[in-house]
Amino acid sequence: MINGEKTTGQALRWGMVGGGRTGQVGYKHRTGAQRDGTYQLLAGAFDLDAEQGRDFGRNLGVAEERCYATYQELIASESQRADGVEVVSVATPNFSHYEITRALLQAGIHVVCEKPLFFTVAECVEIKKLAEEKGLIVGVTYGFTGHPLVHQMAAMVAKGMLGDIRLIDLQYTHGFNAGDDSDASEAVKWRTNPKTSGPTFVLGDIGTHLYYLSEVVLPELKIEKLLCDRKSFIASREPLEDHATVLMHYHNGARGRLWVTSVNAGNMGSQRYRFVGSKASVEWSDAHPDQLSYEIQGEPIRILHHGMPYLEAESLALDRMGALHTEGLGDSWANIYLWIAQAIRAQQRADQVFLAGHHCPGIDAGTEGVRWLENCVRSADADASWVEYT
Amino acid sequence: MINGEKTTGQALRWGMVGGGRTGQVGYKHRTGAQRDGTYQLLAGAFDLDAEQGRDFGRNLGVAEERCYATYQELIASESQRADGVEVVSVATPNFSHYEITRALLQAGIHVVCEKPLFFTVAECVEIKKLAEEKGLIVGVTYGFTGHPLVHQMAAMVAKGMLGDIRLIDLQYTHGFNAGDDSDASEAVKWRTNPKTSGPTFVLGDIGTHLYYLSEVVLPELKIEKLLCDRKSFIASREPLEDHATVLMHYHNGARGRLWVTSVNAGNMGSQRYRFVGSKASVEWSDAHPDQLSYEIQGEPIRILHHGMPYLEAESLALDRMGALHTEGLGDSWANIYLWIAQAIRAQQRADQVFLAGHHCPGIDAGTEGVRWLENCVRSADADASWVEYT
Amino acid sequence: MINGEKTTGQALRWGMVGGGRTGQVGYKHRTGAQRDGTYQLLAGAFDLDAEQGRDFGRNLGVAEERCYATYQELIASESQRADGVEVVSVATPNFSHYEITRALLQAGIHVVCEKPLFFTVAECVEIKKLAEEKGLIVGVTYGFTGHPLVHQMAAMVAKGMLGDIRLIDLQYTHGFNAGDDSDASEAVKWRTNPKTSGPTFVLGDIGTHLYYLSEVVLPELKIEKLLCDRKSFIASREPLEDHATVLMHYHNGARGRLWVTSVNAGNMGSQRYRFVGSKASVEWSDAHPDQLSYEIQGEPIRILHHGMPYLEAESLALDRMGALHTEGLGDSWANIYLWIAQAIRAQQRADQVFLAGHHCPGIDAGTEGVRWLENCVRSADADASWVEYT
Amino acid sequence: MINGEKTTGQALRWGMVGGGRTGQVGYKHRTGAQRDGTYQLLAGAFDLDAEQGRDFGRNLGVAEERCYATYQELIASESQRADGVEVVSVATPNFSHYEITRALLQAGIHVVCEKPLFFTVAECVEIKKLAEEKGLIVGVTYGFTGHPLVHQMAAMVAKGMLGDIRLIDLQYTHGFNAGDDSDASEAVKWRTNPKTSGPTFVLGDIGTHLYYLSEVVLPELKIEKLLCDRKSFIASREPLEDHATVLMHYHNGARGRLWVTSVNAGNMGSQRYRFVGSKASVEWSDAHPDQLSYEIQGEPIRILHHGMPYLEAESLALDRMGALHTEGLGDSWANIYLWIAQAIRAQQRADQVFLAGHHCPGIDAGTEGVRWLENCVRSADADASWVEYT
């Protein structure tokens, strides 16, 4: 149970690039990082519109002179300060993740970056090398994997409670782009343009969450081949997709199905994860993150509830509200930011033993997401045919 | 609202082949047919074990001399009687559907046959010709399509309430065969043997229900190409499948996904149907057949309830219990048997006008199911590649 | 598992009084009785409007001359016939239950009567005496208690799986009378008039279902005192109630709460039953009759599913559709009518041993419902104060 | 939509009394207060065990010298500091709320106090007077009323969308005390002792949440008379109750039912709120706080989803995560702490206009909860009879 005691000591001096007043994801970063006083927000280049960014920063309690017009200014100035930020979160559109992350690392600043991490695996490999040279952490905000019951599923799989894994069914299908984009917000505009979004729309935007969570639950499973069928129902989004289905063959013989779309009219974004083994299945949705269905063939379905003593220790350790009360996405983000803080503190004290055993979505998690996207695109571009996973 | 008034006049003189004491589906036929006194059970060859069949028939109230040892005896004897049966239901394993149906038609008897209808489209075409020559009806018991809210969905699509159809998501995934077949019942044994089951296991056994229901809701949609990936997780079931995923491209540009499996550990058989249009979606499951989710992007989700005055007339006309009370699969079967009875009576009075406008799962519905299976197998056998739908 | 084999031999010769074309409950009787060919509908006085009743009977397949204008005619004529009806169901408004039942019994005909059985306990006692003298059965159609999972709850309580019973929470709360009665149907008109409905509206109309089902699950529990607070939100329904809350103290110290209303706007009639013991609770609703929540404090909630082998034998024996498929209210009524048929056949062969061990809602069940209503009214009329249960 | 911009300017200098390492509710205060940097935790007397309290405070980032052994020390020292705390939260067992609150107010410090506020209305009245004299705020942490959809219900009622309110059904029924108290935690021990808990156990502990939320939704409704039936199923808890039912008559003729218990075996704490009007009903549960059922008789049930544009402005303004993502109890607490901060800042600048229009659970809300408890106890002690509400 997490109660706000700072296992990381002194709050990390923290800054943000992006995530400004109108940004969609910025508040999730702030609420996650500041939840337990683990991070203290001291600097930011919050917005493309420098004036708005400055005004916003002020309202967040950031000192006037540390509200910067650009990330370059932020880096230049903060690197000079004795009390400069130790870590910066990047919550900008996809295309700038790579350049901003690189610049931060070069300046010796730890990074928390949004997903999809970069456009190519090659970029990921390069940044991983840079981070290693500099001795810095790159955390990636796969925001749903901080939910305690995700780790309950992982622990159950690890203990063999599901038997051999056979079927994996993944779904993140909302309807917020069911209409055309004539009145699209900035957030939709950049997502539907390959220059700013990268080689995918919904696959990268929401599919990477599904894929990463499945990796957390099933770390041993490797994809052998994959087929991706994608399509845009709104012409202006082409060549990017607003719907995709991915079929996966894993090397233990398991089969996977994944569905992402943003034209699922009327749906507010339900994710669904079902993992079927030879003995039992588990099913979980972020829409009701406090419950997990555990189904042994021939026995009554069991509904596991967060925070209850019968859960695995790995899950209970992540609980914040206790069984009587409801957790939300903010609680999950708080866990992710806590893990990243722990990784940074360990890195700072060169504690490789801690880091080796520490769960935290980092550069490798980011890289695997980009690799999966590359494979999906390769299949989709080959008329939705099967491709070997590389 | 259906209240038991026989729109078909005198009860049809009815017999059964198969569906004996241990048969899985036999009771559904009897409860569907006898519900409103529309059919009177007068003869049967209920069981491969003649003695058990006779004893069973007696317990059902069938006269001793009309409990036959074989379907051949039944046909021979009943054709001689002035009060011989007018219609016979075939509830035997798949492989005998064709020969029994043909023999019944040749003897001038209407047929109600189980799905999957036959092994090949060629057989279906031949039987259709025979039935036309003889002026006889072949009904097919796709048992889930009698639920009133299925027809609500069809009416809503027809009125354009969903807009252009974009996505179709179909699922029938139970776990009753999650274990191996060392203690398999007869019903499982014949299903996992190509000689008795035909070219498929779960695709034919449960996938045809999904496909037919989607045809009822979306009669205009035609598949252009399809990909089927199938697999058996229990080796003894090979070459048949206990899991399959089918992707479909329709010629209006819509995309379909279908999942069938019988190794979905812990699941008691939930079906899920979701139809997504440019304006709205509908979602329905046979597990809670009394409610339908109607989802317009940007508006509150609406839960439609069976028997309520706001439903379309097509749906209300099929209700039996009224909104205050719950319907089950038996009510759906009763509607299907009623439609078949109406078709037989119309055929008997050569009422082509009635028949032209009459909804009833008949030989064409059965044929399309077999055609879909043929296409699935062709794709699956070509390494799960895309095939043109033929 | 029930498969339609007639454990009662020859079909019972059966008639109906009431339940005509526009009657609400008539179809439930017919679908329940005729489901397995256990009863054959041969006579009826279906309607106050004799002409409509005759036409309706004909459509149900009843011979012209056995469609009677009044129940008196039915009795007079059927008693004379060698093949006269053995049992008659009474599906008329409450006020005529007593006189029709009495007349049928006096003529030597078994009775199936609707609830609430009569207006007073005194009438019940008198009829019980008459039935005993005549050696006849009076069945009462508490239609929800045929659901298999109701008997699962009863078996679990009997085995002590819940521990000591502490709390009972009962609810049947629909909204179909939320509006006023300016356009009321016949069925609403008689229900809101004490002359035709008796001393209660919703307490008798729907509350008796709750009370009887709780008796089936908890046969040992006796009410010690009770408080009933009732009210009519639509003035024209006074002095009868469209809302009532009843608090009950049982003599083992358990506490009960019961809520009935027909002004619960927007609700289509959900019932809820929750039984809380010192070890565990069970919860069931007729809206999803196939599942039962079994909740042991400190363990995952278990969802029991109808037809599964892990259920108690008492429950499995009542299943009709099997676990893969859905049951509805019609299946429950079929069980009730089957139990009554079994009781009648046993009575006919004077099999007291069978009758002693046989579960069937009979005259005593009907009487206890009326007794409970009398206590409720006594409390309500005493300014909703506590009254000793008598 | 709340995005963390501090509408209150500089963070409030904040302290805590109670809510130590093993305290149940302490983390909810900290996560609510610190969420958006609105409060800065600078001092505390966190624990009865001074050493543990100090250690805990240190881990929370509080300076060594501001971790006090007792609340008296805290007050003495902080009142002397120029940078002393402006507001202190009281998260101690019920019996000390009054004395600690009084001491804080006397020292000129704003208070956030837990519910049930005090033991008697007389104490509430006295403290209100003191707070007014001192010009200080007393906020009360009714933690569930910060959920946006609670305010959706209130707005809908205010606009007349439900029509005249008829029925109110309230329930908070968990099972965490189903067993006896032989191994009870401190939190259970003090709750079951009248000296430390006050005149009630579950009525005060969880019933006050139900009652306050109903006041937020229905501010106009006043109770006229009330009946409370309470009982303890575990003898050692007597004379306090672990189960209670309350019936309420409102002066517009509406009827209310409320149920609280902590022996509802197997239940993890579901609250249920249903408000039934002459036109429509709404139903909400804290277990799934993101959805609200809106039910107009004769129309499909509508499921309203948090964060959607169709909601009332009052509800949307409180959203933090946006419609695509899930909120939890922590988000609700953050809103409550924000309201209190806004009240304190307004009070500090003597902005009576702002305060008059400002929604915030304050001393009056706390007082009404205690008044309701007094009435419940008066009824319960009079053999669960009706009492006039005073």
Ligand SMILES: NC(=O)c1ccc[n+]([C@@H]2O[C@H](COP(=O)([O-])OP(=O)(O)OC[C@H]3O[C@@H](n4cnc5c(N)ncnc54)[C@H](O)[C@@H]3O)[C@@H](O)[C@H]2O)c1
């Ligand atoms: N982890 C999640 O659950 C999740 C959810 C939503 C978005 N995201 C990711 O977050 C990123 C941002 O998405 P969004 O939806 O918030 O986008 P958005 O368009 O809503 O907001 C982007 C913000 O970044 C600012 N910005 C852009 N370029 C900048 C620059 N060079 N310097 C400073 N500020 C700059 C903009 O002014 C804006 O405030 C994307 O990579 C997206 O994939 C992740």
Ligand SMILES: NC(=O)c1ccc[n+]([C@@H]2O[C@H](COP(=O)([O-])OP(=O)(O)OC[C@H]3O[C@@H](n4cnc5c(N)ncnc54)[C@H](O)[C@@H]3O)[C@@H](O)[C@H]2O)c1
């Ligand atoms: N429509 C549906 O929902 C549904 C559901 C289940 C089964 N089915 C179909 O029903 C058919 C039967 O399936 P089942 O599961 O009931 O099989 P089953 O093996 O349980 O029962 C088959 C019955 O037919 C009898 N039988 C077999 N051959 C016979 C013959 N030549 N003459 C007389 N009796 C014979 C057997 O003795 C047995 O009683 C299959 O085609 C299956 O696909 C349909």
Ligand SMILES: NC(=O)c1ccc[n+]([C@@H]2O[C@H](COP(=O)([O-])OP(=O)(O)OC[C@H]3O[C@@H](n4cnc5c(N)ncnc54)[C@H](O)[C@@H]3O)[C@@H](O)[C@H]2O)c1
């Ligand atoms: N068990 C249940 O679940 C359930 C459900 C609904 C109604 N009921 C009960 O069934 C009874 C009937 O209710 P309803 O809602 O169907 O009423 P209704 O008014 O809809 O129908 C009553 C029918 O009885 C006929 N009738 C009335 N008096 C008659 C007479 N003397 N002779 C012949 N026919 C006569 C009417 O013409 C009409 O067809 C009531 O006692 C009611 O409480 C029980």
Ligand SMILES: NC(=O)c1ccc[n+]([C@@H]2O[C@H](COP(=O)([O-])OP(=O)(O)OC[C@H]3O[C@@H](n4cnc5c(N)ncnc54)[C@H](O)[C@@H]3O)[C@@H](O)[C@H]2O)c1
């Ligand atoms: N608003 C809600 O949802 C909610 C939820 C739970 C509890 N509560 C309320 O919160 C209060 C505390 O309940 P709890 O369950 O956390 O109790 P608890 O027994 O779990 O914790 C009480 C804490 O206060 C400390 N404490 C006690 N007396 C103290 C004193 N004089 N000085 C300093 N510290 C002291 C204890 O050491 C402990 O850390 C109660 O009034 C309870 O009703 C409210």
